Amino acid sequence: MSARDSLLHRRVFVLPAGNLEEAGSVSGDVRRELTAMGVEQDIIRRAGVVCFEGEMNIAMYSQGGRIILLVADDRVELLFSDRGPGIPDIELARTPGYSTAPDWAREMGFGAGMGIPNMERQSDRLEIRSRLDGGTVIRAVFKRGAE
Amino acid sequence: MTVAGVVEHLALDVLAEGDLSTLVTGGYCSDLLSDVLAHAGGGDVWITHQRHMNVVAVAKLKEVAAVVIVRGAAPNEQMVERARAEGVNLLMSGESAFQAAGKLYRLLSG
Numbered sequence: 001m002s003a004r005d006s007l008l009h010r011r012v013f014v015l016p017a018g019n020l021e022e023a024g025s026v027s028g029d030v031r032r033e034l035t036a037m038g039v040e041q042d043i044i045r046r047a048g049v050v051c052f053e054g055e056m057n058i059a060m061y062s063q064g065g066r067i068i069l070l071v072a073d074d075r076v077e078l079l080f081s082d083r084g085p086g087i088p089d090i091e092l093a094r095t096p097g098y099s100t101a102p103d104w105a106r107e108m109g110f111g112a113g114m115g116i117p118n119m120e121r122q123s124d125r126l127e128i129r130s131r132l133d134g135g136t137v138i139r140a141v142f143k144r145g146a147e
Numbered sequence: 148m149t150v151a152g153v154v155e156h157l158a159l160d161v162l163a164e165g166d167l168s169t170l171v172t173g174g175y176c177s178d179l180l181s182d183v184l185a186h187a188g189g190g191d192v193w194i195t196h197q198r199h200m201n202v203v204a205v206a207k208l209k210e211v212a213a214v215v216i217v218r219g220a221a222p223n224e225q226m227v228e229r230a231r232a233e234g235v236n237l238l239m240s241g242e243s244a245f246q247a248a249g250k251l252y253r254l255l256s257g
Contacts, residue, residue: 053184109180
């Protein structure tokens with residue numbers, strides 16, 4: 001967030017490793033906080049989906065991480081960071097239908113290869129940085145007042 | 148048509164009651180959570196075989212009118228409890244997804 005004085009709200013959610021059962025709870029909290037702050041409905045819906053997908057990826061693939069929610073006058077941001085294997089080929093991971101999810105996750109209805117494409121589609125900007133055997137950082141930006 | 152109306156016409160079991168007076172505007176049939184996140188609409192009845200905690204989170208996020216678990220495959224009490232806590236209408240059908248979706252489609256377009 002460049003213009004620091006425009007920051008209205010900052011919240012950090014810590015995600016332990018492999019907590020799939022509870023995954024989805026941060027997206028609920030994010031929705032509640034954005035609603036309480038009077039953020040546009042369209043952004044609340046989109047940020048909820050992006051947050052859920054990011055949460056699931058952290059729960060399924062990493063050794064834990066965190067999600068930071070930032071709210072400013074002109075935008076909402078979600079920053080996902082994890083410690084984990086990293087993404088070897090980010091372009092491939094962005095490809096609809098591509099997934100490295102294990103069988104148990106596929107049986108639960110994950111691993112359709114739609115997670116990152118969904119995150120891209122629902123955000124106004126999505127940046128992915130990853131380091132092998134280090135971790136992954138994803139920044140999702142939602143522009144306010146663009147409706 | 149409300150969720151209560153759908154429950155009656157499709158002879159569904161109510162496992163967790165959120166608000167049965169919620170208006171049903173459509174339906175979506177999928178077992179892939181990301182597909183539901185991408186394509187289901189608010190007010191849809193979501194028909195699925197999935198029965199675990201994350202289903203409740205997705206249902207809540209998408210503001211679906213109800214979740215229908217098919218083939219009478221009852222979820223565990225933990226999931227039912229979560230649905231109750233989140234105010235999600237969790238329903239169950241003894242029929243297949245095809246039959247449940249067919250009946251719902253006829254009901255909503257009739």
